[in-house]
Amino acid sequence: MKNYVKLVDFELKRFIKIYFVLIGMTIVLQIVGVILESRQYLDKATEAMYEYSVPLMEFVGQNGKFGLHRVLETGYFMIPIGLSVAALIFYCFFIWYRDWFGKNTFVYRLLMLPTARLNVLLAKASAIFLMVLGLVGIQLILLPIESTILQWIVPLDLRIDMSVSELVGQFGYGYLGLIIPNSFIQFLINYGIGFMHVFILFTAILFERSFRLRGIVYGVIYYIAAQVLFLFPIMIEVFFETGYLYPIEIFILEIILGLLVIGLSLWISNYLLNRKVTV
Amino acid sequence: MLRYWKLIVITAIIVFSFGTYYVQNALAKSEYPEFVFKTINGDEAEIESLMVTGEYGVNEEGLSEHFNLTSEGTVYREERSYLDQLFYRSTLIERLQSDYRSFMRGKGESSTTLFENNELLAFVGPYSLDEPDDSFDVELLDKRTKERTAFQVTLPNAKEYSFINIQDVQVSHDKLIVISRNIKRGSPSESDSEEIHVYQIDLTNQKINSDEVILTSDSGSPAEWIHISEINSHSHIGQENYFVFQLGYMKGEQYGSSVRDRTEYVAYHYETNETIELDLSEEVGADPTFSKVYKDSIYFFDTEANNLQIKAYNIRNDEWILIELQTTEEVHPANLVEIKNDMLYMANFNDKQTNIYALNLEMEELVYEGKIEFANPKDEQGDYYLNLYDMVIENE
Amino acid sequence: MIEVKDISKNFGRKKVLKGVSFTANKGEITCLIGINGVGKTTIMNAIMNLTPIKSGEILIDGEKLSKKTFEKITFIPDAITMLPQMTIGEALQFMKDFYESWNSERANELLTFFRLKEEEKISSLSKGNTAKVNLLLGLALDVDYLLMDEPFTGIDIFSREQIAEVFTSHLVEDRGVIITTHEINDIEHLIDKVVLLDEGVVRKEFHTEEVRENEGKSVVDVMREVYKQ
Structure with a gap:
């Protein structure tokens, strides 16, 4: 356990610089976006009202009120979030391959640690989970702050104030609802599926690391097989439309299968790390 | 410990941000206003089993949410x-699935x-x-003995149709009747046409006895089609005496712009297997009127004049x-109606106000009159809308 | 005692090891000799469970390798096993964090001996100094067995002498050491036992002292005899 925590900390530190850059970029771009977009809206309103004497109500009727939801759709939000997602997905691979490739042969050290080798995998996975949740957590803290900044710039008559859950729930902007679901159960579902994929991917990578060229084939097969196993009840529904199982039963079955796939991935990974992996 | 500050800080951020967010969400009371039935006349007990479903929204904020309202x-x-939201089912299906889970x-x-x-x-x-x-699965459950009978019947000429949608199922004696809407596969040059079929299935032989086309969208004239x-x-899903269709005779392109020329009604009588053409144009006019079928009658609701008029x-x-009913409040254009046990329940509404009526059909008497109100009058402000779309009489 | 029993390994179709067996005792320096590509490194990796073997068995003090064994045996590969962006100090801290058998006192002693500075970054070190850090990371562990892969290859002459000095010091005394090399000259005087490998098999396993006393031959003499056949 102690070794696991130390390893998680170690894995975090190895990516922390890029991670901090991602966080910094997110914070700066989003806040700049809120300021610029708010100003732009306000300028438009001022122009309409003072130069063309458009009444406030009419302006609001034509342009709608301003709110954080409008900034959500712009590149100021989408680009940092997209880049962070891409960086973390890329790191899911790199977190393994960086130990094998390059001048160093750090994998020797990792595999020779006097601790279960599965801990190395769990630490890598945990580091990824922490970084994913950390970024989303920062986004959660950032949204009310951005909301406040918006309130400083745009007067009450021209804006809609929304809490984070209203922002997610009402406007249901695909990506925001995906990363910050309003319901805790949906949160567990989304991130459970996400983390399950990380475990499946790690097992596929270990297949490659164990059997090299042949391992790529094994890895791809495993990745597909795991997906099929997980989605089996849903695929049956889609292809055969039997409707035999009630939705709630499929839901429970999916939870069990998801846990099963995670368990299976860990078990195979453990076997590969102890018996098949090669430096 | 200090060496692990990065790990500690990230974990703290996660716990703090998600913790606050989800605890807040769990504790948050709905910000949407509470509605109630306000009785104007009659006994509130009359609408005890009534549930209306609708949507409340505020235009300028773009917020809206669906609700169920009961007494x-x-x-x-x-x-x-x-999980309830995720696996939402209608009240009827929910009851059947819980009572007859296996069936x-x-x-x-x-x-x-x-x-x-x-x-x-x-x-x-x-x-x-x-x-x-090309076949229907038929399954029956005897409620008393819990005995299940299942069989398949092959539909004659199923190949002629691109699809067949079931509109109603009735059982009487040893006969099962299925009314379906069949879309006839058209040749590439002509548009698909619709047919209303009545399939009679013999429950003893487990065979289809007859397949009749009682209506078709093809009016015989190229300039006209029937909606x-x-x-x-x-x-x-209970027993019905008649199944009534409204036929709109349309002039113009079927998938383009078309204009309703006249409206006719056709009733299918389950017991006698008769199709009866009804000439009601004198009483209800050319335009379709909101209507309901109950027992042997069709009820037409006229709320355009400023009083509530029901023609049966x-x-x-x-x-x-x-x-003809004398109402206290102004009557609105839109209606939702459910009839059960000779009681007619009606929600009569526009986008802000809703009247609720309960009518005893035998006595032809209004036994309840009320309206939907904000529980807290302060909530009634801004550009809100209230849109009702479903009404259920729950079983006691 | 490290017992390597009849291990085989293939790389694809190529048989690299065809039933290799030998033993290495505590308190002795055992040297695996063979030309490049003969499978010396593979044997080391196999002992450390860093690569799977097709058949055979490896025992360390009569037991199979487990995670606990890594407190008892360590391996110094020919490349450094720390992240290049770490400083020497951070590398030492890492070792201290994970190994109970880490001996900080000895690590400091070695730092002084090799004239290395904690704040230096590994990536900025010369080849010789990198090799010394790598050696240090292994030697500062209080382990019974030490495996070294080509410790003298590609290193300047002064570093080599320094490293050779280590072998005769208390740092190695009493431990079991296996080293691999493809040139024996520099270290002939250091080693107690030789395992001659060729084409995936052990051609001869002998104690240097014995052949010198009994047959009056040097290691190179025996090698000449064996490889000329």
Whole structure:
């Protein structure tokens, strides 16, 4: 356990610089976006009202009120979030391959640690989970702050104030609802599926690391097989439309299968790390 | 410990941000206003089993949420447990699935494929039949003995149709009747045409006895086509005497712009297997009027004049009854109506106000008059709208 | 005692090890000799469970390798096993964090001996100094067995002398050491036992002292005899 925590900390530190850059970029771009977009809206309103004497109500009727939801759709939000997602997905691979490739042969050290080798995998996975949740957590803290900044710039008559859950729930902007679901159960579902994929991917990578060229084939097969196993009840529904199982039963079955796939991935990974992996 | 500050800080951020967010969400009371039934006349007990479903929204904020309103109060969708929201079923299907869990398995959630009376529950499916399937699954449950009978019947000429949708299922004696809307596969040059079929299935032989086309969208004239709609409620699974269609004779392109020329009504009588053309134009005019079928009658609701007028046409006796009701409040243009046990329940509304009426059909008397109100009058402000779309009379 | 029993390994179709067996005792320096590509490194990796073997068995003090064994045996590969962006100090801290058998006192002693500075970054070190850090990371562990892969290859002459000095010091005394090399000259005087490998098999296993006393031959003499056949 102690070794696991130390390893998680170690894995975090190895990516922390890029991670901090991602966080910094997110914070700066989003806040700049809120300021610029708010100003732009306000300028438009001022122009309409003072130069063309458009009444406030009419302006609001034509342009709608301003709110954080409008900034959500712009590149100021989408680009940092997209880049962070891409960086973390890329790191899911790199977190393994960086130990094998390059001048160093750090994998020797990792595999020779006097601790279960599965801990190395769990630490890598945990580091990824922490970084994913950390970024989303920062986004959660950032949204009310951005909301406040918006309130400083745009007067009450021209804006809609929304809490984070209203922002997610009402406007249901695909990506925001995906990363910050309003319901805790949906949160567990989304991130459970996400983390399950990380475990499946790690097992596929270990297949490659164990059997090299042949391992790529094994890895791809495993990745597909795991997906099929997980989605089996849903695929049956889609292809055969039997409707035999009630939705709630499929839901429970999916939870069990998801846990099963995670368990299976860990078990195979453990076997590969102890018996098949090669430096 | 200090060496692990990065790990500690990240974990703290996660716990703090998600913790606050989800605890807040869990504790948050709905910000949507509470609605109540306000009695104007009559006994509130009359509407105890009534539930209306609708949507409340505020235009300028773009916020809206669905709710159920009963005499007990308002329940917004977001207030229900998340799994309830995720696996939402209609009240009817929810009751059937919990009472007959095993029988309802694999039977879908479409009420038109079901029939229920005191003795039995019947299913014919699938709701929508398309290639390469050419048969209905029929299954019956004897409520007393719990005995299940299942068989398949092959539909004659199924290949001629691109799909077949079930509109109603009825069982009487040893006969099962299925009314379906069949889309006839047209040649590439002509558009698809619709047919209304009545399949009679013999429950003893487990065979199809007859397949009749009682209506078709093809009027015989190239300039005119018929828009067929059902008046009977799709959510009723109990016994019906008549199944009534409204035929809109349309001039113009079927998929382009077309204009309604006239409206006719056709009733199918389950007991005698008769199709009766009804000439009601004198009483209800060329335009379709909001209507309901109950027992032997079609009820037409006229709320355009500033009083509530119900015209009931008895198909069996070819008789009209006019029920004129004096209401306290102004009458609105839109209606939701449910009839059960000779009681007619009605929600009469525009986008802000709703009247609620309960009418005893035998006495032709308004036994309840009320309206939907904000529980807290302060909530009634801004550019809000209230849109009702469903009404259920819950079983006691 | 490290017992290597009849291990085989293939790389694809190529048989690299065809039933290799030998033993290495505590308190002795055992040297695996063979030309490049003969499978010396593979044997080391196999002992450390860093690569799977097709058949055979490897025992360390009569037991199979487990995670606990890594407190008892360590391996110094020919490349450094720390992240290049770490400083020497951070590398030492890492070792201290994970190994109970880490001996900080000895690590400091070695730092002084090799004239290395904690704040230096590994990536900025010369080849010789990198090799010394790598050696240090292994030697500062209080382990019974030490495996070294080509410790003298590609290193300047002064570093080599320094490293050779280590072998005769208390740092190695009493431990079991296996080293691999493809040139024996520099270290002939250091080693107690030789395992001659060729084409995936052990051609001869002998104690240097014995052949010198009994047959009056040097290691190179024996090698000449064996490889000329």
